[in-house]
Amino acid sequence: MSGVPRLLTESNVLDVWESGLAGPSAARSLLLASMAAPSPRSVADLPLSALNSLLLELRRDAFGAALPCTADCPGCGESLDVTVASHELLPAGGGAAAIATATLVSYGRTVTYRALTGRDVRAVDPEAPRARQTLLRRSVLSVDPPDGEVPDEVLEDVARHLAELDPGADSVLTLDCPQCEHHWDAALDLADHLWTDVCGxxxxxxxxxxxxxxxxxxxxxxxxxxxxxxxxxxxxxxxx
Incomplete structure (x- = not known):
């Protein structure tokens, strides 16, 4: 029913699990996010922070607010068990549905770019050569002066500013190792975490x-x- 988010329940979890088995991680992310979205048809065109908000909402309602995680310390290799609350991962404002745009000057070029969406991630094979550059290129709206393909160094400048444009697009845990006191940031793939719960x-x-x-x-x-x-x-x- 339009305007009413669906829930992950016993009555549909097997259908969701079966539907997501054959697809890549990006497709499963959109499938799961659509379960919590008032309008599932538009999920693919949401910025990544909004998708993450939907995944956190679905995970909280179906399996609880606590997310148990495991990470290996890059300093000493110690395995850490960490539990994070879903509200700690929510982006400020809950993830804006509008796709933000911005402009920067990089290597003599004026570049207008936008936040990445679920459709962008779904369209790029992560195993393909230069997958990162292909994904970043999808965020570029225009380059002035236009002179062929956007150089890698310009794309990397865009990448450094995407986090400012869409806070919450990446979920990151700040961790401290109790053994060697190493301090680092670890990425958390919310879709994969939730998919593991669904499979279990x-x-x-x-x-x-x-x-x-x-x-x-x-x-x-x-x-x-x-x-x-x-x-x-x-x-x-x-x-x-």
């Missing part, structure tokens, strides 16, 4: 369906129609 939940649900189908001859629809509390009782009864 879908697998548990399918195992429950399998166990109850074997024990009682129920169909998948029969099992999913039962509340989680009663389902646990039947699972215990089938193994008792």
């Amino acid at each position: 939940y879908a697998h548990r649900l399918l195992h429950e369906v399998h166990a109850l189908a074997r024990a009682f001859g129920w169909t998948e629809a029969d099992v999913l129609a039962i509340s989680p509390t009663r389902r646990r009782f039947y699972l215990e009864a089938s193994t008792g």
Whole structure:
């Protein structure tokens, strides 16, 4: 229904999981963000900070506000378990839906550029040669004077200013290692984090369906129609 965000629930999590299995990470990001968006059709054209806000909203409503993360210290290799609250990752203002533009002067050229969108990321194969440059080039609206392909050094100047244009486009955790006291910033891919949660939940649900189908001859629809509390009782009864 237009204007009403969908939720990630037991009734649709298997469909979402199945739909996202074959696609790349960028496609899964748009799929998941569309679940929390009032207008799913426009999700691909949102700036990345707005997409991240939708992913955080969906993750909080479906799995809670605490995001457990693991990172390896680049100083000593120690593995750290970190839990971050979703509100700590929200961009200021919750992620603007409008696509901001700006202009800079770089190497004698006046460059007008815009914030990157989900459609931009989806259009670029991250494994392709010069994928970074291809993505950055999508953000460039005009160059004056126009003289062919935008040089890499100009694209890197644009890259350095994109974070100012769209705060929250990248989710970063600031970490301190208790072993060697190394201090560093670690990137957090919200879509991959949420997708891991979705996969884990879908697998548990399918195992429950399998166990109850074997024990009682129920169909998948029969099992999913039962509340989680009663389902646990039947699972215990089938193994008792």
